[in-house]
Amino acid sequence: MTRKRRRLVLIGGGLGVLAIAVALVLGALRDTIVFFNSPSDVADKHVAPGARIRLGGLVQPGSLVRGDNLKIRFEVTDGKSRLPVAYQGVLPDLFREGQGVVAEGSLDAGGVFNADTILAKHDETYMPKEVADALKKSGHWKDAYGQRGAVAAGGKSP
Amino acid sequence: MIAELGHYALMLALGLALIQGSMPILGARSNDPVLMSIAAPAALAQFAFVATAFAALAICYVTSDFSVLNVYENSNSTMPLIYRLTSVWGNHEGSMMLWVFILAFFGALVAAFGGNLPAVLKANALGVQAWIAAAFHLFILTTSNPFLRLVEAPFEGRDLNPILQDPGLAFHPPLLYLGYVGFSIAFSFAIAALLEGRIDAAWARWVRPWVLGAWMCLTLGIAGGSYWAYYELGWGGFWFWDPVENASLMPWLAGTALLHSAVVMEKRGALKVWTILLAILAFSLSLIGTFLVRSGVLTSVHAFAVDPRRGIFILAILMVFIGGALLLYAVRAPLLKQGGLFAPISREGALVLNNLFLTTACATVFVGTLYPLALEALTGEKISVGPPFFNMTFGPLLAPLLLIMPFGPLLGWKRGDLAGAAQRLFAAAALGIVAVAAALALQHGGPVLAPFGIGLAVFVMAGALVDIAERTMFLRVPFAAALRRAAGLPRSAWGTALAHFGIGVTVFGIVAVTAWSSERVAALKPGDTLDVAHYRLTFDGLFNRAGPNYRDLVGHFTVRRASGDLLGAMEPSRRTFPARNMATTEAALMTRRVSQLYLSIGDPNPDGAIPVRLYFKPQVLMIWLGAVIMFIGGALSLSDRRLRIGAPRAAKSRASLQAAE
Numbered sequence: 113m114t115r116k117r118r119r120l121v122l123i124g125g126g127l128g129v130l131a132i133a134v135a136l137v138l139g140a141l142r143d144t145i146v147f148f149n150s151p152s153d154v155a156d157k158h159v160a161p162g163a164r165i166r167l168g169g170l171v172q173p174g175s176l177v178r179g180d181n182l183k184i185r186f187e188v189t190d191g192k193s194r195l196p197v198a199y200q201g202v203l204p205d206l207f208r209e210g211q212g213v214v215a216e217g218s219l220d221a222g223g224v225f226n227a228d229t230i231l232a233k234h235d236e237t238y239m240p241k242e243v244a245d246a247l248k249k250s251g252h253w254k255d256a257y258g259q260r261g262a263v264a265a266g267g268k269s270p
Numbered sequence: 271m272i273a274e275l276g277h278y279a280l281m282l283a284l285g286l287a288l289i290q291g292s293m294p295i296l297g298a299r300s301n302d303p304v305l306m307s308i309a310a311p312a313a314l315a316q317f318a319f320v321a322t323a324f325a326a327l328a329i330c331y332v333t334s335d336f337s338v339l340n341v342y343e344n345s346n347s348t349m350p351l352i353y354r355l356t357s358v359w360g361n362h363e364g365s366m367m368l369w370v371f372i373l374a375f376f377g378a379l380v381a382a383f384g385g386n387l388p389a390v391l392k393a394n395a396l397g398v399q400a401w402i403a404a405a406f407h408l409f410i411l412t413t414s415n416p417f418l419r420l421v422e423a424p425f426e427g428r429d430l431n432p433i434l435q436d437p438g439l440a441f442h443p444p445l446l447y448l449g450y451v452g453f454s455i456a457f458s459f460a461i462a463a464l465l466e467g468r469i470d471a472a473w474a475r476w477v478r479p480w481v482l483g484a485w486m487c488l489t490l491g492i493a494g495g496s497y498w499a500y501y502e503l504g505w506g507g508f509w510f511w512d513p514v515e516n517a518s519l520m521p522w523l524a525g526t527a528l529l530h531s532a533v534v535m536e537k538r539g540a541l542k543v544w545t546i547l548l549a550i551l552a553f554s555l556s557l558i559g560t561f562l563v564r565s566g567v568l569t570s571v572h573a574f575a576v577d578p579r580r581g582i583f584i585l586a587i588l589m590v591f592i593g594g595a596l597l598l599y600a601v602r603a604p605l606l607k608q609g610g611l612f613a614p615i616s617r618e619g620a621l622v623l624n625n626l627f628l629t630t631a632c633a634t635v636f637v638g639t640l641y642p643l644a645l646e647a648l649t650g651e652k653i654s655v656g657p658p659f660f661n662m663t664f665g666p667l668l669a670p671l672l673l674i675m676p677f678g679p680l681l682g683w684k685r686g687d688l689a690g691a692a693q694r695l696f697a698a699a700a701l702g703i704v705a706v707a708a709a710l711a712l713q714h715g716g717p718v719l720a721p722f723g724i725g726l727a728v729f730v731m732a733g734a735l736v737d738i739a740e741r742t743m744f745l746r747v748p749f750a751a752a753l754r755r756a757a758g759l760p761r762s763a764w765g766t767a768l769a770h771f772g773i774g775v776t777v778f779g780i781v782a783v784t785a786w787s788s789e790r791v792a793a794l795k796p797g798d799t800l801d802v803a804h805y806r807l808t809f810d811g812l813f814n815r816a817g818p819n820y821r822d823l824v825g826h827f828t829v830r831r832a833s834g835d836l837l838g839a840m841e842p843s844r845r846t847f848p849a850r851n852m853a854t855t856e857a858a859l860m861t862r863r864v865s866q867l868y869l870s871i872g873d874p875n876p877d878g879a880i881p882v883r884l885y886f887k888p889q890v891l892m893i894w895l896g897a898v899i900m901f902i903g904g905a906l907s908l909s910d911r912r913l914r915i916g917a918p919r920a921a922k923s924r925a926s927l928q929a930a931e
Contacts, residue, residue, distance in 0.1 A: 115611060118611070118612075118613065118614060121614045122614065122622060125614075125623070125626065126626055129626050129627065129630050129667075130630060132666075132667075133630045133631075133633065133634055133663070133667060136634065136662060136663040136666055136667070137634055137637055137638075137663050139662065140638075140658070140659045140662040140663045141641070141655075141659070143658070143662070144655070144656065144658035144659040144662060145642075145653045145654070145655055145659065146653060146654045146656065147651065147652065147653050148652035148653065148654065166652075166654055178875055178876070180793075181792070181793065182791060182792070182793050182881050200791075201791050201881075201883075202505075202791060202870075202872040202881040202882075202883050203872060203873075203881075205504070205852075205853050205854060205855055206852075206853075216654075245652075
């Protein structure tokens with residue numbers, strides 16, 4: 113093989129792998145990304161039942177109901193709208209009423225958000241970034257939320 | 271007093287870094303040996319001052335000097351000594367101090383042990399190293415000073431984030447930083463070569479040990495962080511595809527590619543331009559990792575603080591160093607002479623494929639990590655890119671890499687014999703197929719792809735053994751002769767085989783635990799039992815236990831085999847830290863060979879039942895065991911190379927001839 117042909121083989125192989133990778137990335141971006149929504153977004157955008165989203169906001173105080181078999185229901189609010197959430201499992205360490213929460217799952221036909229994952233990436237003084245931004249947008253941000261925000265702690269939990 | 275001493279030492283280190291970054295490079299340009307000779311002593315002195323500053327901060331922590339703001343915010347006098355010490359880097363300022371400490375340490379190592387380097391290369395490399403150091407000293411002094419005092423010293427500190435109060439903090443960040451920052455040496459040598467406009471195979475020989483050392487530490491650091499997250503976060507995940515984890519995985523992928531391309535450059539003089547680019551990329555990705563973690567653009571457990579000035583400063587460092595390096599590369603790389611012709615089917619060809627897949631996989635991780643940030647910055651739309659994305663992109667790119675991996679070491683340099691290699695791998699392939707069949711037969715209801723993943727892992731492990739068997743002519747010569755040959759093999763050959771074997775072990779663990787974990791979630795009252803796999807756990811009750819700076823609410827569980835044999839007790843707990851009013855989940859683990867039972871509890875319900883998460887994680891320990899094997903393989907290789915570096919180049923020993931075959 114001449115030097116030129118060898119180089120062509122190398123470059124061709126490289127471009128081939130790159131093309132496969134680009135196809136994989138584009139396909140995955142179309143199918144796997146999850147959008148973040150506040151309860152108001154869900155109402156405004158008419159998020160379709162069954163579509164996988166992340167829902168973020170505050171846990172409405174007094175809304176937490178514990179059922180049998182670790183079934184849990186609570187409401188997520190951003191000050192404007194509320195959305196009921198159903199979850200079954202162990203809640204993360206820092207899940208509390210009045211605190212920020214991010215839930216991943218989808219809406220059912222009855223308008224209840226079925227979460228399969230609850231994230232609470234914060235301590236008792238810190239807000240998840242998405243929730244803080246959403247609250248600021250809806251005008252329900254209180255400065256007190258951010259005061260000890262310098263200590264960003266958290267646990268990753270599904 | 272101690273804090274001021276540390277602050278002053280850090281300023282002096284900045285001054286020294288500026289001298290080290292200018293004089294030797296000027297000297298290299300004008301070929302002035304006196305100016306060039308400044309580099310080494312300046313690097314040693316800079317290390318001495320950074321070490322003084324770091325030690326000063328450590329003393330403030332150990333003696334609980336709460337008049338220092340940083341100590342007050344992150345420490346507490348009731349913490350055990352080990353955590354008072356490790357909390358030095360359990361916060362933003364301190365972890366940056368660790369960063370520059372390790373950077374200066376590496377600079378000092380090059381200065382001390384680089385006696386056989388050409389003067390110009392050494393002066394340039396140490397000069398570039400000093401630019402990086404100067405940038406980060408300035409960053410610490412202007413935006414992240416750990417030595418700030420409080421006017422009125424409080425009696426007690428605010429305590430370290432409870433999640434970080436773990437022995438993992440003693441190992442994970444230092445190892446990770448040794449890896450990250452270790453790539454700075456390859457970067458500095460690459461820039462030095464570009465500045466000089468000259469590069470040869472010897473360059474690769476000097477740089478490879480540093481890359482290998484950094485790669486080893488990074489491997490162990492990532493694995494350690496993974497195991498820490500696994501047992502600390504309470505739900506048994508070993509990898510989250512969290513941006514912070516990706517930040518460490520990207521330099522690892524680029525570094526692994528660099529390690530392999532440097533072999534080609536050293537042995538065959540080919541791929542020079544590519545190797546230089548990889549050296550730049552590996553460290554650039556380390557810098558990007560530092561930016562992602564330290565700037566606060568991501569909020570996670572690793573982002574201790576959010577301060578926009580810091581983000582902008584690190585972003586500026588990033589742009590200057592990465593942009594500058596790539597610009598220099600674009601201008602100078604075409605001047606570097608190409609060399610080393612090889613056929614596509616050859617050891618070089620296999621290593622090129624390795625590089626191709628590793629860098630492409632790295633690029634997909636890069637896209638998945640930064641796309642959400644870019645999208646939010648541009649459109650304000652918030653998305654999350656999670657494990658499904660990476661499973662769909664990273665996985666398919668890694669599978670062919672694993673498939674070709676055993677072929678590489680069996681192919682000859684320059685022109686390889688693919689049919690011959692395939693023939694020699696027949697036994698390994700057969701073992702792999704048997705593993706697929708066995709896994710298919712044993713699994714009920716698992717993912718279809720899992721048995722093939724297991725087969726691939728077995729193929730990789732067996733392939734590494736075939737490599738050693740071929741080199742020792744095992745089964746073809748008498749056993750004693752094969753043993754003699756094995757003893758005579760260069761350590762780097764053992765290192766390669768071991769590291770590849772380790773990859774197989776890790777892949778085996780990942781596939782097994784991902785496909786065949788079983789999970790049980792239930793609310794239990796005392797006396798209740800819960801079954802998982804072939805184990806039965808009985809919940810006996812809750813009790814309280816006091817720790818040095820926390821309270822534990824412990825659940826006591828008795829573990830039995832399904833047949834009734836008693837295996838022992840597990841005691842997961844909820845740990846409350848009064849200083850921060852924070853609780854953590856302390857999971858209990860029971861190891862059964864390389865599998866584990868994993869048990870964690872939640873806060874008790876009002877009716878007295880406690881939520882329990884119980885997992886059986888088959889073969890989970892193989893994930894980290896594989897990383898340890900990779901580390902040992904790297905260490906073997908490193909010990910081999912150091913011997914050869916010490917020897918003059920003309921005297922080719924038997925070992926080096928064998929290594930080159």
